[in-house]
Amino acid sequence: MTSNTEFQAWRVEDHDGDFQGAEQTLNTADLPEGDVLIRVSHSSLNYKDALSASGSKAVTRKFPHTPGIDAAGEVVESATGTPAVGSQVIVTGYDLGMNTDGGFGEYIRVPADWCVTMPDGWDARTAMIYGTAGLTAGLCVQKLLTMGAKPEQGRVAVSGASGAVGTVAVEILSNLGFEVVAISGKADKAADLKELGAAEVLGRDALAEEKKPLLKPVFANAIDTVGGTPLAELLKQILPGGSVSICGLVAGAQLNTTVMPFILRGINLLGVDSVEIPLADKAAVWHKLSGDWKCAKTEASARDIARKELDSALKAFLKGESAGKIVLDHAKA
Ligand SMILES: NC(=O)c1ccc[n+]([C@@H]2O[C@H](COP(=O)([O-])OP(=O)(O)OC[C@H]3O[C@@H](n4cnc5c(N)ncnc54)[C@H](OP(=O)(O)O)[C@@H]3O)[C@@H](O)[C@H]2O)c1
Structure with a gap:
């Protein structure tokens, strides 16, 4: 049953002020309450994720914690019916990855009104290139x-x-x-x-x-x-x-x-605030990005990483040494 499924997440623990991230096996039953359970296929790397992973209390108050302010994937359970089970969605902002377990885990559970339906013809990886x-x-x-x-x-x-x-x-x-x-x-x-x-x-x-x-x-x-x-x-x-x-x-x-x-x-x-604005405002821009505003060059230059590469990629962000768009692909070994 999906609500009791083991999954992998890159989880950060607080060892007396020393914040260490590593892969862990979690269970969907341990995820926070919410309307929609999503199997996350891709996430995106942001500076805010690097802050969360390094213990910044301005971003994340409680540890252990799974960062990842961006996530995209398939709805596997939906208490509200919308978004529907089987649909692809994008979740960014609100509390995701801050004090709600985020996209660095293979599953998230979130309110229905955090989920933007994937624009037609688009996929999770492409959405997460933009993030x-x-x-x-x-x-x-x-x-x-x-x-x-x-x-x-x-x-x-x-x-x-x-x-x-x-x-x-x-x-x-x-x-x-x-x-x-x-x-x-x-x-x-x-x-x-x-x-x-x-x-x-x-x-x-x-x-x-x-x-x-x-x-x-x-x-x-x-x-x-x-x-x-x-x-x-x-x-x-x-x-x-x-x-x-x-x-x-x-x-x-x-x-x-x-x-x-x-x-x-x-x-x-x-x-401009991208975090707390109404979902419809986010959806309007996601649709533009998937259509008239498509950035072919940005898409072509994106780099995919696996969970095990997160630690070094996030540290590079903190040092200002990160370049180009980085996508976390949960299927990458
Ligand atoms: N309002 C929102 O919802 C929202 C959402 C996402 C991000 N943000 C914020 O938007 C800003 C940009 O985000 P980002 O993801 O693009 O960050 P980023 O990838 O780190 O890029 C920031 C760029 O600013 C320039 N820069 C860095 N330090 C600077 C300094 N001291 N003085 C002048 N320029 C400097 C650098 O570009 P050059 O070397 O080319 O000058 C750097 O590449 C951040 O403050 C982030 O927190 C806000």
Whole structure:
């Protein structure tokens, strides 16, 4: 019977402050309460998973714990009937992988309203190439489009461009016909960013701190994944009526700015949350990613790993040495 099935999970234990992850055999009966039991075939690797695995209490309070904020697979039990048994679903965000056992296990049990039905013609592995980072990039693009962003208005900047969110943002915007300016601290990634569709790649000095409240406006719109000083400087360079979608804080959570770009140029600052938004909003972007917004180059460059490779892959994330999209394939030996 499925509700009493043994499965493998990469589980993190707290040994007096030393957090160690390893494969363990668990039972579906031990999973938390929930409407839907899902056999997870694939998960995705995110920085948040690395934080959870290293014991960050901001992400995970209780151990032992199975990380994995993203999961995709087949519904095997459904108390609500929707999603139906046998259907393929995507689960990202909410509490998955934080304090609810996540996608690094072969099974998860979650509320029905965490499950997005897999878009037609798509599969779990492809969805997990995008994962939360791809979903977030899509949400950032969607917010710009909702504000009326159009290619003919001018160049669109993407900061933190070589990151997981940034690369997908560059590829989607380029596919939609925007002239994308990638802003990246990694000179050695310039060729890759151009390959993804960036028309130009600028170094981080393009967003270095200036005293003036306004600078020459050179970008019609922007996606900022880094926050802090670079975001404050980006706001000063947006053309009148333009918009900036923001999602991240790697360069700082503090935003020191003036009202000048807002009241003299009428620009818009658009916050993006991929975690707690309504399921329908996530589903709309997943459908775009599986259709018009497909990122063929990102998909082609993804790398699959097995559970036994998680430890080193997550440590690389923490050291900032991770590159490209990594998919956890539970069937990989
Ligand atoms: N709001 C949401 O729902 C949501 C969802 C997912 C992620 N996020 C957040 O979005 C941000 C980006 O996520 P990600 O997955 O793309 O992370 P990532 O893969 O680590 O990429 C972040 C990129 O930011 C740049 N960067 C790193 N440190 C920097 C610094 N000190 N100053 C300026 N730039 C720096 C780097 O790009 P370059 O070397 O190319 O400059 C790096 O590749 C993170 O803060 C993450 O927490 C938010």
